[in-house]
Amino acid sequence: MYRPFVIHRPLSPPMAWLGLALLIFAACLVGIFARPIGFLSAFWPANALLLGLLVRYPTLARPPAWVAAAVGYVAADLVTGSHWGMALWLNAANLLGATAGWLVLRRLDEGIRRLQRTVSALYLLLAALAASAVGALAGCGAAPVYFNTPWTDLLSLWFSTELMNYMLIVPVVLAAPRADAPPPAPQGLQGVPLFWRLAPVSSLLLAEGVRTVIGGPGMLAFVVPGLLWCALSYSPFISSLLSLVVCLWTMAGVATGVLNFTPAHASDVFSLRVGVTLLALGPLAVACASAARAEALRRLDHAVRHDDLTGVLARRAFLEQGERLVARYQRESAGLAVLMVDVDHFKQVNDQLGHGAGDQLLIGIAQAMASALRPQDVLGRLGGEEFAVVLPDASPAEAHAIAERLRKVVEQLPFGAEGGAPQHHATVSVGLVHSASLGGDSDMEMLLLAADAALYRAKAQGRNQVMMG
Template sequence: MATRFLSLPRAPSLPLQCAGVGLLVFVACLLGILARPTGYLSAFWPANAVMAGLLVRYPALGRHPAAWAAGAVGFVAADLATGASWAMALWLNAANLVDIVVVWQLLHRLDEPNRRLQRATSALYLLLASSAGSAIGALAGSGAGPVFFDAPWTQVLAMWFSTQLMNYLLLLPLVLAAPHADDPPPAPRKLPLALRLAPWGALAAGEGLRLLVSGPGSLVLPLPGLLWCAMSYRMFTSALVSAIVCSWLLVAVALGLLDLNFTPSHAGEVLSLRVGISLLALGPLAVACANAAGAETLRRLDHAVRHDGLTGALARQALLEQGHLGLRQSVADGGGMAVLMIDADHFKQINDRHGHHVGDQVLRALARVTAATLRPQDRLGRMGGEEFAVVLPGVSPAEAQAIAE
């Protein structure tokens, strides 16, 4: 099948992208600082996940020192702009950068499908990298507890680790799995509307039960709905739903809707809550990763069955199916359709004189050149040997003659 893509807008220059990293980190830091209780560490700190996600998603940024420098400036500038001292800004944000370096080092070495959370093991890699980065960052920053927050370093260590782990598992999948501009559109779903909306109904039911059921078990009541969403929707959609549900849980705690006191004096309870939320998000994420891996395997198998392995053109049966569909559509639209038969002249002599390897190169070149001249709606297939066919929907005899020539 010949496919022509519209030219995408040119990507911004690398220096501009680096500046964008710094700006996004600055804004994310401000959001975290505004959500921070006075004198305490923030429960919502998206900056580390945003920066680490961008550097992993775009490898050229991760290898460019200017991107790291811009991110560091964004961290420090946000603290200074909100009244922090130089000592506090440098210490805390040095720990943040150490955290990000660890996560980046562990994730950027993976292949692209794993980085985009499209393998069954992707969730495990994400958990390991997030845990390692959060732990090392917490060790680097915990000493600031007695100095700036009048809190024991062990307490700050636990709070820092649990906060960063939770934020990584909630936000990093959103950055890594966000659709690319050149991603193929999702396949149309043929399920009835009621079945497509059923996962949302299960999720709403779980949230409703949470208001009626008290106790620690109420935290996981939305889990069946989250798992159903993970099995039904794309990775990014599932990650977004999990982030919203878990963030709402944090808001409910902060507003006192759940019987948990969110202060450093109850660090054990807060640690338990944040780790619980992290694992609540991890379950649907693992299911979504496995689902994405299965979908990719099916897509590859379907492509292998429907396409000729040598030339990349449609296989004979797939071309016949496409031709029947095109014919019915052309008849319904009142238009015409043409089929061109293409044969490589003297192909047997090429094989006999130069060998089958050269013959294969000729077939690949013929398919490539032919596909380059076709419209997006045209279909090229290999009928067998050196014979190809092209289906041209919506053309008149004169137009078909012009295309053939």
């Protein structure tokens, strides 16, 4: 049935900024512990995490958020023994890089930012390139000052690690499920047995085993088929999370015993990180395109099944769902009830206030009735000003009480008060029939006919009342 979305109350700004500072502090500690001796970290998740959070939560992106992030950055360096000057310089570059990526992504449509559009991967790549370039340019000057190496080495290493981190971590943050989001659109393996649902991720494990046995220069690409299969089968969040794990494992496996992430191997490290980035880009693009397709199908299904004006179930979808409920509940002890609801004197509303006011009245009545129903109840619009409701697992007394509640919430609903105009109120007549009154062989059509007959009597006897069939 139709229900308005509920927006959950977010954290207060001070708590959100404190949480951001602590999160960046923890992420920096992870990066610091991954530093080779005397140089930058081999894996630095803090910048990508900051960019993802600022883009995902636009209300967080205010000056105090940057201050909180700066505190987290600098505090992590200082508590681990870094020099003040180096901590301020390198972390200022970190903040500049994340800010550059945020400037690229912040004005994009939410669907793009949530990885629900085919162009999402392209925009994310552009943001990652901008953020990596700005951060590397701002920080590379520290190389001769603090690391006694050419600035070009630091430039290439900073750029490549940031590019990889942004492309692996930001998609996970942006696509993570939200408590207040609508149900996700079905993906490729929706509704299939568990064995086949696990097949894509199992193929990754198989590829890893084959790669270990065969080895060689082509081992980097062995997991590509599995990652693409996962991208076609799972949500962007699951696909991005798998890419993060697989790509980091791949990089570690290639580099172990061969590379260290210092200027001595700058060109090889650059090549490896860019290769890992491109390894993640293909599955990400496929996952975004698959999510866009699934979302388009979900919207199409919603448009077909729901009334385009009021948002409740359309006639056909309501009848189909009602038939299933009748087959399930009519033989149980409580049974079920069917209501026919008709707006009283609706033609007068259209004639006196215009069809726009009539449409707004129907929308308001549908929303008011939806809010007064139980989660398991089904509400639909049969046409014009006529609605119907199925009340599963409801006794005759319970069904009558719900019908009276619907009538009262509509009676108290004001409409037509825009622009200082006087308020108006509408009423509805309700016909109610319970499955127990028609026997165990009644179907949806019989229940609707009986409820419609009760509705006719309610109108004949003065309207604005509930009549039992």
